[in-house]
Amino acid sequence: MKLRMLGTGSAFSKVFYNTNALLTKNEQTLMIDCGNTAPRALYELGISLSEIDAVLISHIHADHIGGLEEFAFQMKFLHGRMPKLYIADVLVEPLWENALKGGLYQEEFPSLEHYFDVYPMKPGVIYEVLPDLKIKLIQTRHIPSKASFSLIINEGFYYSADAIFDQEMLLSLERDEQIKLFFHDCQLHPPGAVHACLSQLLTLPSSIQEKMYLMHYGDDQKEFIGRTGLMQFIEQHTHYLIDPLTFSIQSVKME
Numbered sequence: 001m002k003l004r005m006l007g008t009g010s011a012f013s014k015v016f017y018n019t020n021a022l023l024t025k026n027e028q029t030l031m032i033d034c035g036n037t038a039p040r041a042l043y044e045l046g047i048s049l050s051e052i053d054a055v056l057i058s059h060i061h062a063d064h065i066g067g068l069e070e071f072a073f074q075m076k077f078l079h080g081r082m083p084k085l086y087i088a089d090v091l092v093e094p095l096w097e098n099a100l101k102g103g104l105y106q107e108e109f110p111s112l113e114h115y116f117d118v119y120p121m122k123p124g125v126i127y128e129v130l131p132d133l134k135i136k137l138i139q140t141r142h143i144p145s146k147a148s149f150s151l152i153i154n155e156g157f158y159y160s161a162d163a164i165f166d167q168e169m170l171l172s173l174e175r176d177e178q179i180k181l182f183f184h185d186c187q188l189h190p191p192g193a194v195h196a197c198l199s200q201l202l203t204l205p206s207s208i209q210e211k212m213y214l215m216h217y218g219d220d221q222k223e224f225i226g227r228t229g230l231m232q233f234i235e236q237h238t239h240y241l242i243d244p245l246t247f248s249i250q251s252v253k254m255e
């Protein structure tokens with residue numbers, strides 16, 4: 001499985017793009033979240049939106065959905081394609097009514113289903129979103145009253161999207177679900193009101209820290225290199241390979 005982060009920054013970062021990811025398996029690509037900066041990041045990487053087969057949305061904040069209008073319009077009117085959209089069932093209506101309808105609604109295209117093949121997901125159920133790429137959603141705490149979801153990818157890779165620090169859940173993911181790779185959002189400066197902050201993540205046992213990569217960080221990330229315990233920062237635009245069995249991750253140079 002190949003991974004490339006379109007961005008690794010916080011919602012307000014001006015140095016890094018929004019924390020959105022591309023996962024490629026069997027030559028098919030899933031985009032995890034599509035924030036404001038996703039179209040720009042794809043352009044800079046030389047990737048056409050038409051190369052994306054499916055998009056999965058974790059929750060409704062602009063750094064995770066702000067690029068969806070352009071994605072939908074480009075797919076429909078430039079590429080004549082109907083991408084798959086995976087999203088928790090409770091977010092389908094709010095995504096359209098509260099976010100996308102203003103731009104995408106037209107008399108002849110009056111619903112989300114006119115732009116996407118919509119696959120509503122139930123938390124706790126495993127879906128094969130693309131061939132050999134299975135995802136289970138877990139509802140996580142981010143902002144009270146706002147439904148937000150983390151992902152478990154191929155039963156071994158936890159991707160928090162946006163979540164506050166939840167030590168019990170992280171311990172249980174390692175112990176009960178045998179998670180071997182963790183990607184977690186990381187606010188560098190406390191307090192971690194709506195995200196996990198670095199000082200909290202540093203309290204995790206070493207067995208989890210050594211499996212954990214940090215994303216969704218602020219512009220002064222460089223100052224924290226070497227101050228993240230056994231955890232490492234994931235870098236935007238670098239090509240990574242993830243072993244399908246061990247979930248070990250390595251960066252690879254591409255020509």
Ligand SMILES: O=c1ccn([C@@H]2O[C@@H]3COP(=O)(O)O[C@H]3[C@H]2O)c(=O)[nH]1
Binds near residue numbers: 061143162193
């Ligand atoms: O109750 C709130 C709601 C929001 N915010 C900020 O707005 C940002 C929205 O995107 P995000 O979820 O990546 O990060 C959020 C925070 O930076 C906050 O600090 N407290």
Ligand SMILES: [Zn+2]
Binds near residue numbers: 011064162216
């Ligand atoms: Zn965010």
Ligand SMILES: [Zn+2]
Binds near residue numbers: 059061142
């Ligand atoms: Zn958020």
